Amino acid sequence: MAKVTLQHLRKVYPNGYVGVADASFEIADGELLVLVGPSGCGKSTLLRMIAGLETISDGELRIGERRVNDMPPKDRDIAMVFQSYALYPHMTVAENLGFGLKLRGMSKADVARQVGEAAAMLELEPLLERKPAALSGGQRQRVALGRALVRKAQVFLLDEPLSNLDAKLRMTMRVEIARLHRQLGTTMIYVTHDQVEAMTLGQRIVVMKDGKIQQIDTPMALYERPINLFVATFLGSPKMNILWGPVLERDGGLHLRIGEGVELRLRPQGEMLEKVRAYIGRELMIGLRPEDMHLAEAGPDTLPAKVEVVEPVGNEAFLNLGCGGCDLVLRLPPFHLPAPGETVHLSYAAERMHFFDRQSELRL
Template structure:
């Protein structure tokens, strides 16, 4: 197990495009950190810099306390699992697992031991004599993970390893990777655009956008206290509702949303200031049986039943609003639906710079 340290790591291409503006954070030995963000945010570029597949324009990158900026990938003692599996089609599973060790002239007995251990751990012992074309997508992904596993590296790097799998296989492989990490206690850096993967796998999440690190924290802390409008709108499915309004301090402090209003916490905003109020879909509670609190009413436009719950898509004075409700709550499309909101569950953001405003 080894730690990974990034200090003002930056990547600028020859055409002037900034892929990673400045990344500074520490990945502890044995930690699983997920880099998450939309396509083009710089997460894969950052992973490739850790691997040595992309040069570093500026800053320092260290693995196990050693600066590795100028080290070749083979000298960094890392193993990478790619999105497209990258298996040799003419080799059997056993040969794919052993190939890297053969290049390093590992003794035959040691190769056999490591291949056997990895195959047992991943449940692919029956596949060792097959070639990649004879495997399912999930089996190929297990082989790709196994090939990294036999290396026994200092750091595992996984670049969107589940994106080619269907939903059921993704869930199974998420469980597999989490179990594997617990068993090995290895340092892992995992890249994904899928927030569910990020939330369920990561000890900590690094949220990125446009080459900038937006927030680093545990999944639930980020979910409960997003640092800015981007994080609030990105993390969560459905995303946090973001409602634009204006501060009114005449009487009880509130945020005016035209025909509705929400209470204003003790935040440093003057009367008349613009503000964005965030509320999670699950924090909108139908007033039928809801406890007292702030109340708003919106027009129902679409009901999305997904089995164990429903998503209500509503219109609040021209602003979209989504509520997560029990499946038995099914008002008619076009009706006005009233919700209670616990004021303590509201979030406030400055629309000028997008930053969170705390009391």
């Protein structure tokens, strides 16, 4: 095991495109860190730079105490699990697991021992004599994980390993990977575009967009205090509701005018009060999570909204609404739901509001 240190890593392609702009952070020894962001944000490029599969244009990469910028992948003591299983179809599970160890000149006895350990850990022992064609998608992914585990490398790199699985298998394998990490205590860097995977797996999360790191923190810190609008709306399912409009001062209080005759009462506290007051007459963006808005009786501090779509998903329901030109989603118990076309009134947790500058989209 080893820590991984990135100091101002950049990847610039010959055509001038910047794949990774300036990545600087440290993955602690034994940490499971997740790189997350939309397609094309640079997360897989960054992982491949750590693996040695992409050249580093600038900056320094260290694994443990070694500078590895120009070191070939085979000498970096890393193991990688790719999006595709990449199993040899003519080999059995046992042969797939042990192939890399044989190439390194390990004795048959040692290969058999390490394959046996990995198979027991991943519950692959009944499958060792099967070939990949006789395995389910989840079983193939476990073999791909096992092939990395037998390496006993200092760092494990996982590049969207669950994206080819169905929803049920993804959930099962998420639990499996988390369990393996706790059991092994090894350093893992996990790439995904799925924010649910990121939130449930990562001890810390690196959020990326357009090759740039937006924010690095624990899952709940990112959820509770996103640094900008992108992080706020990317993490969370359904995503954060965003309302915008000019800030008004009336009747001794602050209001956000969302539309004609539709206003949101603002109650910022402490130093945030002065920050919001500075926006009087200017546009401000307000974020509220779906769980922080509720159906209520009409009143002075409620918002009128029109129900557009109702999505019952079993233990809860999502209510899609229109409100003064803004689209909102509420997370509710699946009972006594209004019908599409109805007008409802919404209460909201004013103390749970997130404030963002309309132009820069940065958190106040």
